[in-house]
Amino acid sequence: MASSVVPVISSVSHPAAASPPTRLRIADLLHATDHFADGVLEGRFDHLLPYGGFPADSRWYTRLHTDDELDVWLISWAAGHATDLHDHCGSLGALTVLSGSLHEYRWDGGHLRRRRLDAGDQAGFPLGWVHDVTAAPAASLETLSVHAYSPPLAAMSYYEVTPRQTLRRIRTELTDQPEGA
Numbered sequence: 001m002a003s004s005v006v007p008v009i010s011s012v013s014h015p016a017a018a019s020p021p022t023r024l025r026i027a028d029l030l031h032a033t034d035h036f037a038d039g040v041l042e043g044r045f046d047h048l049l050p051y052g053g054f055p056a057d058s059r060w061y062t063r064l065h066t067d068d069e070l071d072v073w074l075i076s077w078a079a080g081h082a083t084d085l086h087d088h089c090g091s092l093g094a095l096t097v098l099s100g101s102l103h104e105y106r107w108d109g110g111h112l113r114r115r116r117l118d119a120g121d122q123a124g125f126p127l128g129w130v131h132d133v134t135a136a137p138a139a140s141l142e143t144l145s146v147h148a149y150s151p152p153l154a155a156m157s158y159y160e161v162t163p164r165q166t167l168r169r170i171r172t173e174l175t176d177q178p179e180g181a
Helices: 024-041
Strands: 004-006 010-012 059-064 071-077 090-100 103-106 112-119 123-126 131-135 142-151 153-159 165-173
Touching: 024 059, 024 071, 024 123, 071 090, 071 103, 071 112, 071 131, 090 112, 090 165, 103 165
Parallel strands: none
Antiparallel strands: 004 165, 010 165, 059 071, 071 142, 090 123, 090 142, 103 112, 103 131, 153 165
8 A cells, every 4th residue: 555645734732532443452452562572583474574684774564464453563673763753543552672672752742751662661552642763772682673553554643843842743644554664
């Protein structure tokens, strides 16, 4: 599915909570990312990995599973490549870090808050969660993570922080790829 851009400009001070459009809960997505992370570590998905190793200069990803309720992706993070500040529109999300470390910059309604996620750490993303994800600087290992979305990711909105410390949505893109790919 090709990405298409829908220009939207609005100010958002804090995303409103809404009921999820799926029967799955964030806990279910965390369990799924943990299950598929085990599969990656056990070699069950080696046939999907890039020949010659993961690229050092760009993000790489592959879909591990998809059905009507759930999309699961393996992502390799290159140093210095961020996803840009975004949400997952109508999808819940979760991730498990397999190796290396990620920095997540999350909008808390007034500021961007950073947290570090190391190998074995998990994070869940409810509706309205606006964040940017990047490989942590000086990660000693290649950074790999497994991400799950429910319902499967169909669109992402991108934001900027204004000088008045509010969010401004700058665009929404239709997509079938993970994390601002």
